[in-house]
Amino acid sequence: MAVYTHLGAEVLADLIGQYDVGKLVSAKGIAEGVSNSNWLIETTGVDGTGARFILTMYERRIDVRELPFFLGLLDHLAAKHCPVPATIHDRAGNAYRDLDGKSVALIEFLPGVSIDEPTPQQAHAVGQALAQIHTASEDFSATRANDLRPADWGKLFEQCGDDAIAAINPDLLAAIQSHLPTLIDDWPEHLPKGTIHADLFPDNVLMLNDTVSGLIDFYFACSDIAAYDLAVTHAAWCFSDDGTQFHSDISKGLIGGYLSSRSLTPAEQEALPILAKGAAMRFIATRTFDWIDTPDTALVARKDPMAFVRRLNHYDALGQNAFHIPDQTANG
Amino acid sequence: MAVYTHLGAEVLADLIGQYDVGKLVSAKGIAEGVSNSNWLIETTGVDGTGARFILTMYERRIDVRELPFFLGLLDHLAAKHCPVPATIHDRAGNAYRDLDGKSVALIEFLPGVSIDEPTPQQAHAVGQALAQIHTASEDFSATRANDLRPADWGKLFEQCGDDAIAAINPDLLAAIQSHLPTLIDDWPEHLPKGTIHADLFPDNVLMLNDTVSGLIDFYFACSDIAAYDLAVTHAAWCFSDDGTQFHSDISKGLIGGYLSSRSLTPAEQEALPILAKGAAMRFIATRTFDWIDTPDTALVARKDPMAFVRRLNHYDALGQNAFHIPDQTANG
Numbered sequence: 001m002a003v004y005t006h007l008g009a010e011v012l013a014d015l016i017g018q019y020d021v022g023k024l025v026s027a028k029g030i031a032e033g034v035s036n037s038n039w040l041i042e043t044t045g046v047d048g049t050g051a052r053f054i055l056t057m058y059e060r061r062i063d064v065r066e067l068p069f070f071l072g073l074l075d076h077l078a079a080k081h082c083p084v085p086a087t088i089h090d091r092a093g094n095a096y097r098d099l100d101g102k103s104v105a106l107i108e109f110l111p112g113v114s115i116d117e118p119t120p121q122q123a124h125a126v127g128q129a130l131a132q133i134h135t136a137s138e139d140f141s142a143t144r145a146n147d148l149r150p151a152d153w154g155k156l157f158e159q160c161g162d163d164a165i166a167a168i169n170p171d172l173l174a175a176i177q178s179h180l181p182t183l184i185d186d187w188p189e190h191l192p193k194g195t196i197h198a199d200l201f202p203d204n205v206l207m208l209n210d211t212v213s214g215l216i217d218f219y220f221a222c223s224d225i226a227a228y229d230l231a232v233t234h235a236a237w238c239f240s241d242d243g244t245q246f247h248s249d250i251s252k253g254l255i256g257g258y259l260s261s262r263s264l265t266p267a268e269q270e271a272l273p274i275l276a277k278g279a280a281m282r283f284i285a286t287r288t289f290d291w292i293d294t295p296d297t298a299l300v301a302r303k304d305p306m307a308f309v310r311r312l313n314h315y316d317a318l319g320q321n322a323f324h325i326p327d328q329t330a331n332g
Numbered sequence: 333m334a335v336y337t338h339l340g341a342e343v344l345a346d347l348i349g350q351y352d353v354g355k356l357v358s359a360k361g362i363a364e365g366v367s368n369s370n371w372l373i374e375t376t377g378v379d380g381t382g383a384r385f386i387l388t389m390y391e392r393r394i395d396v397r398e399l400p401f402f403l404g405l406l407d408h409l410a411a412k413h414c415p416v417p418a419t420i421h422d423r424a425g426n427a428y429r430d431l432d433g434k435s436v437a438l439i440e441f442l443p444g445v446s447i448d449e450p451t452p453q454q455a456h457a458v459g460q461a462l463a464q465i466h467t468a469s470e471d472f473s474a475t476r477a478n479d480l481r482p483a484d485w486g487k488l489f490e491q492c493g494d495d496a497i498a499a500i501n502p503d504l505l506a507a508i509q510s511h512l513p514t515l516i517d518d519w520p521e522h523l524p525k526g527t528i529h530a531d532l533f534p535d536n537v538l539m540l541n542d543t544v545s546g547l548i549d550f551y552f553a554c555s556d557i558a559a560y561d562l563a564v565t566h567a568a569w570c571f572s573d574d575g576t577q578f579h580s581d582i583s584k585g586l587i588g589g590y591l592s593s594r595s596l597t598p599a600e601q602e603a604l605p606i607l608a609k610g611a612a613m614r615f616i617a618t619r620t621f622d623w624i625d626t627p628d629t630a631l632v633a634r635k636d637p638m639a640f641v642r643r644l645n646h647y648d649a650l651g652q653n654a655f656h657i658p659d660q661t662a663n664g
Contacts, residue, residue, distance in 0.1 A: 026538075028372055029364065032360065115342070116341060117342060
């Protein structure tokens with residue numbers, strides 16, 4: 001959301017000098033990243049024709065001990081030609097460095113823009129790219145526990161307290177009380193797991209026309225249920241922001257794109273409604289916590305948890321019909 | 333300081349389509365500009381080899397009626413080969429357009445980085461570039477009144493109130509009471525006037541090694557005393573941030589660079605101490621006002637007005653000796 005640290009030109013030029021990327025030409029702090037500072041860096045490039053990078057400084061939330069997982073995952077996926085930015089290693093081979101006591105990483109810059117109102121074709125490409133990273137990460141050996149699983153949502157709500165939750169909206173508390181116990185008890189732990197992005201909102205996808213040019217911001221990536229990642233992406237892409245409108249053409253495109261690259265087992269298909277309700281609850285949990293944690297007067301816009309209560313209710317009402325799994329037996 | 337408005341990819345692509353600059357490839361909100369939103373835009377370029385621009389959306393403070401002055405000045409100076417970004421005009425010739433009820437302008441992107449700790453050579457280049465815009469704007473016909481002149485500083489202090497000012501620091505109130513009346517009474521209105529930048533802090537100068545590649549952020553530019561602009565730049569560049577250290581080598585470089593391109597009349601030279609005290613008071617005024625106007629809890633870092641009280645005291649103590657005007661009679 002901001003640049004939290006000032007980095008002078010001299011410090012930046014020294015840092016860039018540790019990499020084999022040419023000399024520093026330009027650096028602009030960019031307004032991206034929830035808990036990092038980011039700069040768009042331009043250098044002369046190795047061959048003098050210019051090159052661009054994203055420099056990320058890890059400010060908080062991200063545990064430095066997890067950087068090898070995040071940065072190693074980018075390298076693994078980029079090597080398999082997934083549309084993700086590769087980590088640039090310094091001359092000594094390090095994926096990240098220390099700068100004034102904070103960790104920094106230099107990441108490949110990818111072209112593309114984030115889409116607000118996707119077409120079905122674009123949703124298809126997003127689904128396909130998501131399946132592609134699921135498949136490509138099957139032999140990625142590092143693991144990272146998901147710290148936002150059903151029991152963790154419960155802990156966040158406990159920290160908020162029922163009164164504070166009801167004060168935001170009584171329907172919010174009712175939705176949590178009505179659905180959370182079932183989600184915790186019936187969570188489909190038996191489904192195939194792998195490395196997932198876990199936060200693939202439109203902000204985190206760069207597109208050039210109908211092509212995905214970049215999946216970015218892997219700092220929620222973890223080892224968890226693959227089909228849950230599809231459910232998160234479905235909740236993120238197939239509704240109007242406020243959750244009042246469901247776009248079935250986008251849903252069809254997204255699911256179709258995913259299935260064009262990775263099939264879902266019958267058990268995965270069957271679990272989509274509970275996974276999607278869980279995906280909605282995961283964002284209800286963090287949005288509710290942040291709502292209570294953020295003062296009214298803060299400059300940061302708070303995100304309404306009710307937008308995901310509406311998604312939860314939609315998934316609850318439609319069940320399997322919220323998804324658009326082509327009848328595979330007809331083709332089989 | 334931030335991006336205040338979300339612009340979707342579709343809206344941006346439409347906007348860029350109004351200009352003859354190729355197609356949109358990438359857009360990153362950048363963390364610059366005090367009262368504007370800014371994006372670093374990449375396009376395919378007219379010839380397909382890529383081009384970059386800054387898109388500025390004018391959010392507040394800036395009166396749209398003043399845009400022809402600001403943007404016209406950039407065009408005037410760029411045409412005279414000053415290191416300033418040219419305004420890109422749309423196909424209909426407009427320097428700015430309306431987008432969702434706000435004005436936006438597309439500006440040339442210039443390479444370079446802002447220097448924290450300039451060398452004397454760099455300060456020389458900055459002084460020379462400042463003189464260059466003073467000379468190049470002599471035949472710029474548009475004018476804009478400076479709305480931060482000595483009487484305006486007084487009005488800002490009145491709005492703050494003596495008690496609130498003394499609560500920041502009693503020395504702050506004492507410095508204002510001791511110097512403001514003289515500055516108002518003796519302000520050298522008779523000196524040569526022209527178009528000035530009026531805010532040439534290191535943030536607003538892009539450099540590539542010892543060369544000035546860009547002077548940016550002309551949104552305080554106005555018609556006022558040319559030597560006052562040199563005094564502002566001197567106060568901005570020749571001290572440590574907190575005003576406790578004066579760097580005489582930077583002062584020599586800056587003044588020497590200015591004089592290498594534009595001479596100062598004896599009256600201008602003689603007035604430098606009062607102009608520099610005025611420059612310090614101008615930033616004391618806005619920093620004091622902003623300090624009181626910004627809640628403690630805001631995420632925006634407040635800038636200490638005492639840093640400019642220290643500069644004011646330095647100029648008051650050293651008088652003419654704070655500047656380093658070479659003895660021109662020796663060469664004359």
